[in-house]
Amino acid sequence: xxxxxxxxxxxxxxxxxxxxxxxxxxGEIWIxxxxxxxxxxxxxxxxxxxMTVAGVHADLTLVDVExxxxxxxxxxxxxxxxxxxxxxxxxxxxxxxxxxxxDRLGDxxxxxxxxxxxxxxxxxxxxxxEVVVAVTVVGEIGEDPGPVLRxxxxxxxxxxxxxxxxAAAAGLRLLRSRAxxxxxxxxxxxxxxxVDVAxVDVAxVDAAAIDAYxxxxxxxxxxxxxxxxxxxxxxxxxxxFAVDLGHVAESSGVGFSxxxxxxxxxxxxxxxxxxxxxxxxVFAAPDPGRVAAAFDGAGxxxxxxxxxxxxxxxxxxxxxxxxxPQGWEHRWA
Amino acid sequence: xxxxxxxxxxxxxxxxxxxxxxxxxxGEIWIxxxxxxxxxxxxxxxxxxxMTVAGVHADLTLVDVExxxxxxxxxxxxxxxxxxxxxxxxxxxxxxxxxxxxDRLGDxxxxxxxxxxxxxxxxxxxxxxEVVVAVTVVGEIGEDPGPVLRxxxxxxxxxxxxxxxxAAAAGLRLLRSRAxxxxxxxxxxxxxxxVDVAxVDVAxVDAAAIDAYxxxxxxxxxxxxxxxxxxxxxxxxxxxFAVDLGHVAESSGVGFSxxxxxxxxxxxxxxxxxxxxxxxxVFAAPDPGRVAAAFDGAGxxxxxxxxxxxxxxxxxxxxxxxxxPQGWEHRWA
Numbered sequence: 135x136x137x138x139x140x141x142x143x144x145x146x147x148x149x150x151x152x153x154x155x156x157x158x159x160x161g162e163i164w165i166x167x168x169x170x171x172x173x174x175x176x177x178x179x180x181x182x183x184x185m186t187v188a189g190v191h192a193d194l195t196l197v198d199v200e201x202x203x204x205x206x207x208x209x210x211x212x213x214x215x216x217x218x219x220x221x222x223x224x225x226x227x228x229x230x231x232x233x234x235x236x237d238r239l240g241d242x243x244x245x246x247x248x249x250x251x252x253x254x255x256x257x258x259x260x261x262x263x264e265v266v267v268a269v270t271v272v273g274e275i276g277e278d279p280g281p282v283l284r285x286x287x288x289x290x291x292x293x294x295x296x297x298x299x300x301a302a303a304a305g306l307r308l309l310r311s312r313a314x315x316x317x318x319x320x321x322x323x324x325x326x327x328x329v330d331v332a333x334v335d336v337a338x339v340d341a342a343a344i345d346a347y348x349x350x351x352x353x354x355x356x357x358x359x360x361x362x363x364x365x366x367x368x369x370x371x372x373x374x375f376a377v378d379l380g381h382v383a384e385s386s387g388v389g390f391s392x393x394x395x396x397x398x399x400x401x402x403x404x405x406x407x408x409x410x411x412x413x414x415x416v417f418a419a420p421d422p423g424r425v426a427a428a429f430d431g432a433g434x435x436x437x438x439x440x441x442x443x444x445x446x447x448x449x450x451x452x453x454x455x456x457x458x459p460q461g462w463e464h465r466w467a
Numbered sequence: 468x469x470x471x472x473x474x475x476x477x478x479x480x481x482x483x484x485x486x487x488x489x490x491x492x493x494g495e496i497w498i499x500x501x502x503x504x505x506x507x508x509x510x511x512x513x514x515x516x517x518m519t520v521a522g523v524h525a526d527l528t529l530v531d532v533e534x535x536x537x538x539x540x541x542x543x544x545x546x547x548x549x550x551x552x553x554x555x556x557x558x559x560x561x562x563x564x565x566x567x568x569x570d571r572l573g574d575x576x577x578x579x580x581x582x583x584x585x586x587x588x589x590x591x592x593x594x595x596x597e598v599v600v601a602v603t604v605v606g607e608i609g610e611d612p613g614p615v616l617r618x619x620x621x622x623x624x625x626x627x628x629x630x631x632x633x634a635a636a637a638g639l640r641l642l643r644s645r646a647x648x649x650x651x652x653x654x655x656x657x658x659x660x661x662v663d664v665a666x667v668d669v670a671x672v673d674a675a676a677i678d679a680y681x682x683x684x685x686x687x688x689x690x691x692x693x694x695x696x697x698x699x700x701x702x703x704x705x706x707x708f709a710v711d712l713g714h715v716a717e718s719s720g721v722g723f724s725x726x727x728x729x730x731x732x733x734x735x736x737x738x739x740x741x742x743x744x745x746x747x748x749v750f751a752a753p754d755p756g757r758v759a760a761a762f763d764g765a766g767x768x769x770x771x772x773x774x775x776x777x778x779x780x781x782x783x784x785x786x787x788x789x790x791x792p793q794g795w796e797h798r799w800a
Binding site: 466 | 475477478494503504511514518520523546560567589590596599617618
């Protein structure tokens with residue numbers, strides 16, 4: 135393709151992407167006008183926006199621009215999962231330098247939207263010095279039980295986590311290690327509960343970890359099941375398990391005492407506690423039987439009970455040891 | 468403020484901005500959880516997203532980061548105006564390098580939201596190599612008349628434009644000229660209808676043009692009045708009047724014949740035709756009396772009748788001369 139090809143002009147790219155997307159139902163208008171027109175089915179709306187920046191949230195020397203597109207969509211959807219809502223519509227603003235393959239970026243976004251059964255209904259394309267994707271999700275949620283907030287956990291509630299923690303951070307470590315030509319690097323075991331990688335199929339574990347980083351999945355069905363099972367507070371593990379659980383504890387005015395953590399195969403304890411990017415859900419709920427029944431009824435793997443909420447907001451412990459608020463937070467000068 | 472001050476950490480900045488914003492009505496949740504919870508009042512929803520990138524849409528050597536924040540919000544709202552809708556809620560993803568004054572960026576966004584009577588209900592802050600702001604607007608629109616699309620213009624419909632054209636481009640030219648130390652630069656008159664700047668108060672004209680560029684206004688009330696007055700097609704002048712009117716003509720399958728254009732004082736014809744960034748509305752409507760009555764009833768200045776839609780889709784003329792599709796379009800390599 136020659137430089138300045140008409141095929142790589144803004145409106146041509148939008149046309150191409152739009153033709154690959156499913157069209158709207160009667161009465162709605164999606165891509166092609168100044169704004170999308172939607173017909174909510176009733177109930178309350180959820181609205182959330184999330185920005186993914188190359189070099190900050192995803193290193194394009196380690197993952198493909200298509201992966202960045204997928205990640206941007208999945209991360210945004212994860213916020214709707216953390217409310218227990220149903221994600222329905224996405225609008226996406228995407229930008230990148232002239233060398234960006236906007237079609238491949240679109241491939242990843244379209245694949246992630248289809249995987250999570252959401253419709254891309256509008257967007258904006260722009261030039262920018264670096265690849266940046268801002269995804270906004272509109273979701274819906276019923277009235278009873280309503281959205282699961284961060285601040286509703288009560289002392290005595292059990293704490294649950296879906297899936298396992300640390301895989302994405304382990305995957306990023308592996309990608310970095312391979313890019314640096316340093317070969318396979320073992321996680322630093324800082325705790326005896328760290329998995330013994332030598333005992334398992336290393337290649338399969340590595341591939342799973344890298345996939346967890348490249349193609350995270352928003353736990354939408356899990357979030358909805360947790361809401362129906364009486365979850366009192368919920369958050370997604372994006373910045374890091376310890377810091378995200380800390381948000382729940384702070385908002386709810388409770389402490390926590392953890393007994394066990396489902397650490398992903400090949401991940402270190404530090405990666406599980408502070409790595410972030412897992413997009414698993416952490417939630418509090420009083421009744422483990424209801425939780426198990428709701429997840430089972432939806433055909434989902436049961437979440438792990440990791441501990442409980444305590445009355446003392448200063449208590450943040452794992453097996454009696456304080457848990458530092460490990461995780462990511464952007465800082466300006 | 469010392470570098471790495473805790474006051475410039477992500478969560479502290481969000482807290483500070485959130486405290487300055489009005490809170491939600493009963494039953495809604497705005498900033499502070501994973502997603503905002505909204506209660507639509509019925510009717511259809513409008514959804515639109517728009518990205519503003521420093522160095523692409525706004526030059527931070529010419530305008531303040533606060534202006535960029537204002538512009539990002541106003542440009543996004545303009546898409547809702549172009550549907551004839553009512554803008555209600557905004558979510559904003561903002562990013563910038565470590566040196567960015569995120570509070571001043573927030574000042575501009577908060578001021579623009581308040582000016583346009585919209586609520587900022589959520590957002591995301593991130594580091595990025597350049598300042599980028601993605602604003603998503605949720606609006607509402609009644610059923611009768613419904614949203615004004617681009618493709619509904621019919622031959623014989625009159626064409627209208629709100630306000631005047633070219634002021635923002637003239638303002639940008641003035642800012643560039645001042646930054647370059649070249650003093651006051653007159654517009655190149657490429658047409659005898661260009662305004663004679665020497666005859667008017669140059670300082671006031673310059674200030675108005677610079678303001679039009681720095682602080683554009685989304686014509687929300689005008690868009691709603693046009694919709695109520697039976698507008699058949701509408702678009703906002705963002706990429707450039709000629710290219711934007713071209714979108715309407717193409718979508719509607721009509722041509723256009725223009726008689727006159729309301730060129731802003733101090734702007735050249737080229738700036739009016741192709742400068743973009745004006746955020747005035749161009750619309751087609753069959754009944755000028757209804758349009759005048761609707762605007763007058765809403766206390767708005769009457770839009771200018773600039774010409775009419777014609778049957779031949781290849782006819783795009785101004786006073787018998789072809790109008791080239793001047794304007795902005797991003798291109799990738």
